[in-house]
Amino acid sequence: MLTDTTKAESDIQTRPQAIKIRGLLIDPPLLLAPMAGLTHSALRRIMIDFGGVGLLSTEMLSAKRLPTENPRISPYLIRAERENPLSYQILTSTDKEIGRAIDKLHAFKADAIDLNMGCPSPAVNRFGAGAMLMERPDEARSIVAEARRRTALPLTAKIRLGSEDDSAKLKAFCSMLEGEGVDMLTVHARFKHEPFARNPRWSYIADIKEGIKIPVIANGGIFSAEDAERCLSVSGADGLMLGRGATIKPWLFAEIARGVFGSDIKERVVSLPDIYAAFIEALVTDYRPIYHLGRLKEFTHYFARNYKFGHTLATRVQSSSSVEEARERAMTFFESI
Numbered sequence: 001m002l003t004d005t006t007k008a009e010s011d012i013q014t015r016p017q018a019i020k021i022r023g024l025l026i027d028p029p030l031l032l033a034p035m036a037g038l039t040h041s042a043l044r045r046i047m048i049d050f051g052g053v054g055l056l057s058t059e060m061l062s063a064k065r066l067p068t069e070n071p072r073i074s075p076y077l078i079r080a081e082r083e084n085p086l087s088y089q090i091l092t093s094t095d096k097e098i099g100r101a102i103d104k105l106h107a108f109k110a111d112a113i114d115l116n117m118g119c120p121s122p123a124v125n126r127f128g129a130g131a132m133l134m135e136r137p138d139e140a141r142s143i144v145a146e147a148r149r150r151t152a153l154p155l156t157a158k159i160r161l162g163s164e165d166d167s168a169k170l171k172a173f174c175s176m177l178e179g180e181g182v183d184m185l186t187v188h189a190r191f192k193h194e195p196f197a198r199n200p201r202w203s204y205i206a207d208i209k210e211g212i213k214i215p216v217i218a219n220g221g222i223f224s225a226e227d228a229e230r231c232l233s234v235s236g237a238d239g240l241m242l243g244r245g246a247t248i249k250p251w252l253f254a255e256i257a258r259g260v261f262g263s264d265i266k267e268r269v270v271s272l273p274d275i276y277a278a279f280i281e282a283l284v285t286d287y288r289p290i291y292h293l294g295r296l297k298e299f300t301h302y303f304a305r306n307y308k309f310g311h312t313l314a315t316r317v318q319s320s321s322s323v324e325e326a327r328e329r330a331m332t333f334f335e336s337i
């Protein structure tokens with residue numbers, strides 16, 4: 001008979017193990033999602049201080065603009081030495097831009113390169129990029145082939161489930177990516193048109209996994225260790241990617257790493273005001289002033305959800321006209337709790 005402890009141990013043993021692609025070890029197999037305006041150095045550092053992140057990410061970076069960005073001052077590219085390993089996500093609609101962008105990423109010492117094939121934003125889709133690439137498989141194929149030709153780094157792709165419920169089309173697209181040399185695939189388990197309010201369709205990932213051999217990462221709607229457990233058992237994925245959940249709770253990676261993957265990570269006391277203050281400190285120290293307030297507002301939109309009356313915090317910060325004012329209002333809010 002299994003005791004509770006041996007059962008818990010056997011659950012952990014059946015969990016996915018670390019992933020290795022082209023020499024890059026992703027351990028535990030927990031990845032940070034690329035998120036525009038959110039996944040930059042300040043937030044990444046707060047997450048890695050709690051531990052449990054197997055692979056960090058930038059937000060999507062325009063292949064066209066990347067070659068002219070200055071990594072010392074660009075809020076998209078600022079990176080501390082301890083932010084390792086870090087994947088850079090490229091957004092493009094054509095194989096013509098990818099070579100120069102990849103050369104730049106080599107210079108930035110990228111640990112992996114991800115291709116954005118899932119962004120549903122009309123502004124991005126209008127020029128044929130993001131999720132539109134799933135509707136333009138020939139272009140997608142040439143982008144992957146050219147990227148593969150230009151780099152020996154781990155090359156990954158992030159997709160949604162497509163524009164319509166068509167399993168054969170989706171699986172053919174994923175096989176094409178694998179055939180052209182993609183080393184790992186992340187699936188945000190929603191169709192292109194589906195809003196975040198809709199439950200993610202994790203079971204579709206199991207279907208995708210049947211057709212390909214590369215590791216598949218499940219993404220969408222993981223906000224707790226229980227969600228992580230459920231997602232793994234429904235999807236059979238090789239790893240998980242966390243976005244909004246880890247923005248609300250930067251310690252979520254550590255919690256899932258310990259509880260689901262059995263990682264030996266020290267538990268740290270979570271102080272919400274301290275996390276918030278550390279985030280502002282990182283912004284103000286490393287970023288030019290024009291970037292402070294916008295990024296603080298983006299973060300607060302999610303972080304405020306830790307509080308029952310978090311909308312009060314979010315509203316006060318949204319209506320602030322400087323980062324100092326926002327900081328003061330936030331501290332007054334924390335003291336009132």
Ligand SMILES: Cc1cc2nc3c(=O)[nH]c(=O)nc-3n(C[C@H](O)[C@H](O)[C@H](O)COP(=O)(O)O)c2cc1C
Nearest residue numbers: 033034035036059060188220221222242243244245
């Ligand atoms: C504010 C925001 C910005 C995002 N930006 C990107 C992006 O730059 N590239 C990308 O592939 N996905 C982007 N996404 C999608 C996320 O990577 C992820 O697929 C989605 O949030 C679902 O995961 P979650 O439920 O864990 O948040 C963004 C999502 C949000 C909320």
